[in-house]
Amino acid sequence: MNSSTKKYGAIGLCLVIGFLATQSTALQDSVFGRTVIGGPMVALLVSMIACNLIPKLDKDFKAGTTFSSKKFLNWGIILTGATLSFADIMGTGVKALPLILFNIALSFTIAILVGKKIGVTKNTSVLVGGGTCICGGTAIATLSRIIKAAEEEIAFAMAAIFLFDTLAAFSYPYLAGALHLTQNQFAFLGGTAINDTSSVAGAQATYVALNGLGDWSGALNVKLVRTTMLIFVALAWTFIMAKQAKNEAAGSQDSMLTVVRKTFPMFILGFVIMAGLNTFGVFNFAVGSMTAGKLLGKIAKFLFASALAGVGFKIKFKDVFSKGIKPIALGGITWLCVAASSMIFIHLFAGYVG
8 A cells, every 4th residue: 555545545534534423413412412522522532542443553644644633624714714703792692792701811811820830731721721711622623723732732622621511511501500590690601611512502402491491592692702702812822923933033034014924824814704704694595404604614513523533543542641631630620710700700790691
């Protein structure tokens, strides 16, 4: 088998794993009534298991998995823009914007400071912070390309986010009942303190069923506004990285604008353009049973899953258990701080929340 065959075979394998992982969410919905593990995380786990069962992966196969983890990630990020809208900030979840912005600042601050204290790499800390305050795996995928995170850093951050995201999604609907939270209070709590959109949807479905609320979608409305913040967080970290590059090249005569132009990841431009087009309703036309925007969002999830399959082929379980405990602990600390922030806000400003 020649080198090209091995490389493209690896790419094909990542696509197959990504497709099956994406389809697994429908199976989970039918069995459990909600998505328990998102497609990208399923793909990551499957490829990690395969990696640890296969004695050795040669360099040509690894070249294919590297292509998958980088290129599919970029394309997925660009298509994700078609699911976001600047206009959503002015929608029904706008009341939660002060809490969302505070939690973003809190999450990154806690993750970076505590991460430094316990010996977690800065990149992993940034990914944990972003995943906790924005939208889990999508934020981790987006930020990882901007800050040039290593594949094991992505895997550790994903594992940390998944564990506590699952705990929140299962417990918050019942916690809301025990604490006698109003519908709006649960919308703020679920929409700002559960990470992945599918997990928010699952928690909301449980809450609706427990309380007989029909088509109520308050938590998802808040989450939609929070997810839109990914646009601004991605741009902010792009400029932070450009400034860092400028400082590291202190002797260079390049202006800040030149450094930004050299370091700016072009997929972010595509991401922002797609979000802008979606804001003006360009993707609202029907494609079969769904809008073009929803279809592009589904393709983006498939690409993310295929990219994470590529990442998984680089990770050994022994590395996760020997090096991944601290990132998971960091994920727990950051998650607790954001959860506490949201809980304090909905009680302290109960009149505002409603």
